[in-house]
Amino acid sequence: AQKVTQAQTEISVVEKEDVTLDCVYETRDTTYYLFWYKQPPSGELVFLIRRNSFDEQNEISGRYSWNFQKSTSSFNFTITASQVVDSAVYFCALIGNQFYFGTGTSLTVIP
Amino acid sequence: DTEVTQTPKHLVMGMTNKKSLKCEQHMGHRAMYWYKQKAKKPPELMFVYSYEKLSINESVPSRFSPECPNSSLLNLHLHALQPEDSALYLCASSKVGFVETQYFGPGTRLLVL
Numbered sequence: 001a002q003k004v005t006q007a008q009t010e011i012s013v014v015e016k017e018d019v020t021l022d023c024v025y026e027t028r029d030t031t032y033y034l035f036w037y038k039q040p041p042s043g044e045l046v047f048l049i050r051r052n053s054f055d056e057q058n059e060i061s062g063r064y065s066w067n068f069q070k071s072t073s074s075f076n077f078t079i080t081a082s083q084v085v086d087s088a089v090y091f092c093a094l095i096g097n098q099f100y101f102g103t104g105t106s107l108t109v110i111p
Numbered sequence: 112d113t114e115v116t117q118t119p120k121h122l123v124m125g126m127t128n129k130k131s132l133k134c135e136q137h138m139g140h141r142a143m144y145w146y147k148q149k150a151k152k153p154p155e156l157m158f159v160y161s162y163e164k165l166s167i168n169e170s171v172p173s174r175f176s177p178e179c180p181n182s183s184l185l186n187l188h189l190h191a192l193q194p195e196d197s198a199l200y201l202c203a204s205s206k207v208g209f210v211e212t213q214y215f216g217p218g219t220r221l222l223v224l
Contacts, residue, residue, distance in 0.1 A: 033210050043199055044216065045154070045201065045203075045215035047212055047213070047214060047215075050212045091154075095209055095210050099156055103153055104151075
């Protein structure tokens, strides 16, 4: 069975704090892909990152960074120096033979 | 350009109405998707079109009828909907198949009265 767990339902941080969003997945596929999407209140899902199962390199893009660890089946997302514009729901997703979204983490950044 | 457009942005319809949602992309993508998203829930896949052919139907009720007239356009025809069908309907596209990155449109917020 495939599954994506985002245990943090809601997180609030004060602006400029760092915040990490957790994502744990289960899959029996040897080849799979992991994604993070951002959904601001406007509703559009914004693609952030795609990572395949053979590439465990961590990635940094500006204030965003991702830590992929196959040993713990985790693909965590860190926002450094958070800003109010980061307030959104963040979804982790897995594609193996199907597409699975996690339940999302609602992040509120307080000015 | 990674833009997927959807019209209308908002739609209110009665249970006896017939309406259509439209989705368009000009990225040359050959896979297009419809998702339904209820409040505070993740998107749920409804349909997948690959090269203009329906490849996945996630057991969606027949009151939802998808159509892909060409590689850039995807429609969702709605008929005799129920109030529980009220949701955000998201369209997405990807280069070819499922494993490619999906780019989403802004969605249509549907209210069924």
